[in-house]
Amino acid sequence: MARIFYVEDDLNLSFVVKDCLQMAGHEVHHFTKGDEAIEAFHIVDYDICILDVMLPNVDGFTIAKAIRNKNYQIPIIFISARIQLEDKLEALNIGGDDYLFKPFSIEELLLKVTIFLKRKQVDTHSGASEPNFYSFGIFTYDTANFILRADQEEIRLTQREADLLTFFLKNQGKLLRREDILVALWGQDDYFLGRSLDVFISRIRKYLSIDRNVVIENVPRIGFKLVVGE
Numbered sequence: 001m002a003r004i005f006y007v008e009d010d011l012n013l014s015f016v017v018k019d020c021l022q023m024a025g026h027e028v029h030h031f032t033k034g035d036e037a038i039e040a041f042h043i044v045d046y047d048i049c050i051l052d053v054m055l056p057n058v059d060g061f062t063i064a065k066a067i068r069n070k071n072y073q074i075p076i077i078f079i080s081a082r083i084q085l086e087d088k089l090e091a092l093n094i095g096g097d098d099y100l101f102k103p104f105s106i107e108e109l110l111l112k113v114t115i116f117l118k119r120k121q122v123d124t125h126s127g128a129s130e131p132n133f134y135s136f137g138i139f140t141y142d143t144a145n146f147i148l149r150a151d152q153e154e155i156r157l158t159q160r161e162a163d164l165l166t167f168f169l170k171n172q173g174k175l176l177r178r179e180d181i182l183v184a185l186w187g188q189d190d191y192f193l194g195r196s197l198d199v200f201i202s203r204i205r206k207y208l209s210i211d212r213n214v215v216i217e218n219v220p221r222i223g224f225k226l227v228v229g230e
Contacts, residue, residue, distance in 0.1 A: 001025045002047035002117050007037045007063060008079070009055050013102075017050075020106045021113070034058025038066045046074060048116055050109070053080035053087070061094055068095040072156040073146050075116040079104060085195060092199045097160040098186070099196070115187050119163060134169045136228045137214040141165065148207055155207050160185070164200050168216065168226040177223040 004021055008014040009032045018028045029044065031037035034055045041049075041063075049067060053060040064076055078091045081102040088099045098112055134141040138150045146162040148155040157165065163185050168176070182189040182197060201216060201224065208214045213229035 003027045005041060005046040005049040006030045007034065007055065007060065008052040017106065020110065024110055034063050038063055041067060042070060048113060049074060049076045051076060051078050053078055053082055061091065064094055064096060073159055075159040077112055088192065089199055092196055095158055097158060111187055116159060136169065137211040139211065139214065141169065150210055160200055161204060165204055172226050172228060175219055175223060175225045
């Protein structure tokens with residue numbers, strides 16, 4: 001189903017994760033060292049990345065930055081024993097799409113992989129009911145290539161940023177409850193995912209800030225609304 005780029009130095013954990021992913025039908029390329037992983041990433045085309053954060057020579061954050069320099073669209077899932085919220089927010093800010101705390105459920109990891117891959121398939125094989133371009137304010141948004149354009153500026157979005165912006169555009173002018181956004185894009189609703197949502201909304205607001213008529217409004221204790229003025 002997918003070619004997975006997996007970096008983890010814990011051999012016991014990686015054996016279980018790799019075995020489960022392969023049983024689900026995926027091709028898994030496993031690496032224990034960050035420098036070797038980065039070199040391989042530049043040679044092979046992957047569909048999704050799963051990265052441990054704490055590695056012996058090059059950490060997962062550094063690997064993620066190298067990945068984003070080459071491919072800004074591929075989904076990146078971090079898995080880590082670092083459970084501080086600050087670590088998760090750092091991971092998301094450097095281009096991560098999701099973050100799992102160790103110990104984690106293999107079923108949860110498989111679910112996240114499946115969600116990302118299904119969304120990628122929808123983007124690739126979308127029919128006429130799914131527009132390839134949105135025009136709003138001064139922006140045009142290319143949903144197939146995750147590119148947001150305004151005048152001469154071009155912004156490349158990550159998978160998660162693209163999913164969130166598309167969700168807002170499909171529901172332009174509607175009040176979207178936080179829990180509905182989380183379930184639609186993350187598959188579940190909890191506190192830490194809510195903080196992740198806040199990070200991604202902040203990033204999209206920054207992208208949209210060059211047009212004052214395009215605003216993601218915050219509705220306290222309820223959710224958000226994308227408003228496009230005249």
